[in-house]
Amino acid sequence: MNKVWLACGWALALAWTTAGLAQTAPSAAEAARYTGVLAAAQRGDLAALEQLTPAALQVRDGQGRTALHVATFARQHAAIRRLAGAGADLGALENDRYDAVTIAAVADDEDTLRLLLSLGASAQRVTSRYDGTALIAAAHLGHAGVVRQLIAAGAPLDHVNNLHWTAAIEAVVLGDGGPRHQDTLAALIAAGANLQLADRQGLTPLALARARGHTAMVAMLERAGAR
Template identity: 75%
Template sequence: MKTPLRAIALALSLALGSVGAQAQVAPSAAEAAAYTGLHAAAHKGDVAKIQRQVASGAALNATDAYGRTPLHVAAFARQREAIRALAKAGADLNTLENDRYDAVTIASVADDEATLKVLLELGASAKQVTSRYDGTALIAAAHLGHDGVVRQLIAAGAPLDHVNNLHWTAVIESIVLGDGGARHQATLKALIDAGANLQLADRSGQTPLVLAKARGYSTMVSMLEKAGAR
């Protein structure tokens, strides 16, 4: 029989996992087809058109109905050369769209390491507070077990111990919203190796170690115990 704590954690994982999967809204096919100007060029990765639009005075940070700039659109479409062209022209790399996501978090949630690398090299921040949960790109990536993304964000100075409005850190989300598998284990290892605080507890006072034990994630339990977690 599941313990009450484990049952609660599982329910939260399912509920928030479903919400998280829908929180970022990429342009629909209809929206993309209706785009003009820089938004259309960004979606298609048409660098020459971006350059022409910029030369003619197009607004680099103009938004569509969902608050997406051309940079957001390029990030969703994995159009890295378009991102470079927009950045070179002076586009804001850190603008938030209507659901408070930036390009870094968009790439992180998509497990798009190549696009994330370009954004970070261009100077996009890994430190912003994003989403309806007042989280970070690191927390979102840890939730999803995107370990390569997590390592990139850590290297870029992402705040290791940010606490979102659910009172969860990246460490906690890697456990509570993870599946305990290899990629979530690698995510937790990256956070431990980087020096994340393993004693920060959730709103109920449950530490990462207690949460890992409750879910039966023995490998994570071992990792946390070896790192001195209590």
């Protein structure tokens, strides 16, 4: 195994995925320019959201964010409920192809994620420029509570993104090997994730954990029968 190649490959992949996961919440300047439904979603103004029209639900800002995206970033739960009740598309994607579920997952916002899932949002959508999922994004970041919620909601355990990584691989390769990522990997193992799926170089989560020196993860994977 070429350790130089691995180090370069991981560094490049980390740069790619970090850029992809750096979802852009509305800036203060953007939010100040919002009008209508977007302004109401940002502020959680339920009175302004009382008379939503189908056209209002289609309004997007310059980043392609709908009112639901805006309310999710702002953690405006009552506004999210109102928008969902009015028929907002819970799976709408903004310009970088993120839906509200993935936005909440990346933010480690378990309360908003729980609300979205209870309203019928899907944990199964393919999102982002990497053709990933909310589960892969959360595993990358070590958001174990989010990972468990998504698993319970039917997120695809073994989805392979266009970097040829699964949630288990991302937890190992892009994690720090510490408690958060160990907990994340434990959740994936307990749920029955396929630990034999390999990356483009044929490296499984176990091989990658060994190469990264993540000894606790190695032990976990070996106990689970990974090869």
